[in-house]
Amino acid sequence: MKKTMTYAVLPLVAVVLAACSASPAGNDYDKAAAAVVASSFQPKGIVSLDNLKQDEANRLCSAADVAGKPLDEKTTKAIEAAELKTVKMPSDGKFLGDWKAGEKIAQSGRGLTWSDDAKTVNGGNCYNCHQISKEEISFGNLGPSLYNYGKTRGVTDPNSPAAKAIVEYTWGKLWNARAYNACSQMPRAGHKGILSENNIKDVMALLLDPASPVNK
Numbered sequence: 001m002k003k004t005m006t007y008a009v010l011p012l013v014a015v016v017l018a019a020c021s022a023s024p025a026g027n028d029y030d031k032a033a034a035a036v037v038a039s040s041f042q043p044k045g046i047v048s049l050d051n052l053k054q055d056e057a058n059r060l061c062s063a064a065d066v067a068g069k070p071l072d073e074k075t076t077k078a079i080e081a082a083e084l085k086t087v088k089m090p091s092d093g094k095f096l097g098d099w100k101a102g103e104k105i106a107q108s109g110r111g112l113t114w115s116d117d118a119k120t121v122n123g124g125n126c127y128n129c130h131q132i133s134k135e136e137i138s139f140g141n142l143g144p145s146l147y148n149y150g151k152t153r154g155v156t157d158p159n160s161p162a163a164k165a166i167v168e169y170t171w172g173k174l175w176n177a178r179a180y181n182a183c184s185q186m187p188r189a190g191h192k193g194i195l196s197e198n199n200i201k202d203v204m205a206l207l208l209d210p211a212s213p214v215n216k
Contacts, residue, residue: 037052038052044114045113045114045115045116046112046113046114046116046117046118047112047113047114056079056082057079057082057083057178057182057183060075060079061079061182061183064183065183070183071182071183075182076182076183077182079178079182079183080178080179080180080181080182083176083178083179083182083188083191084172084176084179084180086175086176086179086188086191087171087172087175087176087179087190087191088175088190088197089168089171090171090197090201091197094201095158095167095168095171095201095204095208096158096159096201096204096205096208096209097198097201097202097204097205098202098205099202099205099206099209099211099212099213099214101202101205102202102203102204102205102206102207102212103133103206103212103213104123105123105124105126105195105199105202105203105206106123106124106125106126106127106132106203106206107123107126107127108121108122108123108124108125109123109125109128110122110123111123111194112194122194122195122199124187124189124194124195124199124203125187126146126203127139127140128140128142129141129142129143129186130142130143130144130145130146131145131146131147132145132146132147132149132206132207132214133147133213133214133216134147134213134216135213142185143186146207146214147214148214148215149170149207149208149214149215150166150207150208150209150210150212150214150215151210151214151215153166155167155208155210155215156210157210158204158208158209163208166208167204167208170204170207170208171200171204173186174189174190174195174200174203174204175188175189175190175191175200176188176190176191
């Protein structure tokens, strides 16, 4: 019985050894991995293979993650400076919309997937990573809790000059989080067109409006 098992395993060992001997060397591993990923995905519905293309920030952050060490300070600052330039402030100068609409956006994970219609309204899927209100009993913890976001920052009137800095920061963070954290995993909602300007205004209201459940 043992001999039969041994002989049966030998062809498998030979295949593995052959694969190892043919393995790419050095930086070719990156190309080989990219080729495997590309061949494993097919365009479907509204999702195309363009989603597999990394921009420079993604490439640098992925390489640092694989190496198991953070980006150096110079590269970090360069990424953040470049990403900050992409942030577009509201065209009409108004930062807040309707917090009730913002809550619906935060709750929704629909949009931009292969099973969605192109006309599907995109959600922010915020609860997947954050606690936002005390009423929500299920939420992710990949990001910090946002409960009392405006209240703990002393925002009693989002339209006041005193609130200007935190309001603009919050807008920028929602538009492109990498402007403030080079390798942030937070979706670049505005920069990547995930949410519209009006969508972001509504999420801003959810976070900053004193009447929002976030600040109760």
